[in-house]
Amino acid sequence: EEQGKRERNRTGKRKEAGMKVGRQSKIIELITENEVETQEELAELLEKNGYPVTQATISRDIRELKLTKIAAENGGQKYIVLQPPEAGLAEKYVRVLRDGFLSMDTAQNILVIKTVSGMAMAVAAALDAMHIEGMVGCIAGDDTIMCAIRTLSETPKVMEKISRIVSRKRREEPAAVRGPELSTAGKKEPETGRGAER
Numbered sequence: 001e002e003q004g005k006r007e008r009n010r011t012g013k014r015k016e017a018g019m020k021v022g023r024q025s026k027i028i029e030l031i032t033e034n035e036v037e038t039q040e041e042l043a044e045l046l047e048k049n050g051y052p053v054t055q056a057t058i059s060r061d062i063r064e065l066k067l068t069k070i071a072a073e074n075g076g077q078k079y080i081v082l083q084p085p086e087a088g089l090a091e092k093y094v095r096v097l098r099d100g101f102l103s104m105d106t107a108q109n110i111l112v113i114k115t116v117s118g119m120a121m122a123v124a125a126a127l128d129a130m131h132i133e134g135m136v137g138c139i140a141g142d143d144t145i146m147c148a149i150r151t152l153s154e155t156p157k158v159m160e161k162i163s164r165i166v167s168r169k170r171r172e173e174p175a176a177v178r179g180p181e182l183s184t185a186g187k188k189e190p191e192t193g194r195g196a197e198r
Contacts, residue, residue: 022121022122023046024064026051026125030046031081036078036079067080093126097123097162100123101162102115104159106159109151109152111155112147113145120142120143120144127145133158
């Protein structure tokens with residue numbers, strides 16, 4: 001029972017971290033595509049995109065993303081990213097992918113990824129943010145992601161890249177806390193001999 005409670009707590013923390021990265025990725029996307037002047041406008045846009053937030057959460061995200069305001073063409077102001085977010089968020093994207101990933105398989109040039117329940121949207125946002133060569137885009141449900149790969153020949157390369165990212169973490173974890181084994185095309189991937197993805 002105690003072990004089950006620890007596992008539920010760990011899963012809850014993973015979901016929370018995953019949602020945070022997904023939400024912050026969406027904030028960057030929204031302020032890039034829209035002239036957002038206030039926190040209220042940003043909160044409204046986030047809610048329309050499936051990320052209901054509180055004022056405190058918005059304020060914290062703005063600080064962590066180092067957003068600032070500049071003059072907009074309409075005479076008002078708008079939020080922009082003060083510095084490129086990739087450097088600060090890159091490791092977060094990788095961590096969300098590793099924490100949420102369970103397995104993956106293919107159907108032609110469609111990559112189907114299974115995740116921890118409730119983390120599919122966050123993992124999909126992380127994959128999109130990584131700009132993996134050959135991956136066109138992702139659609140996420142609750143625990144399943146469908147990724148469109150540009151060509152059939154590029155699909156194994158994309159799978160291999162994701163495998164390297166995930167397997168590094170699993171080699172580093174003690175066996176007692178290691179999650180489900182990495183699976184590709186219905187087979188378990190070996191946990192040794194893979195280099196770290198940078």
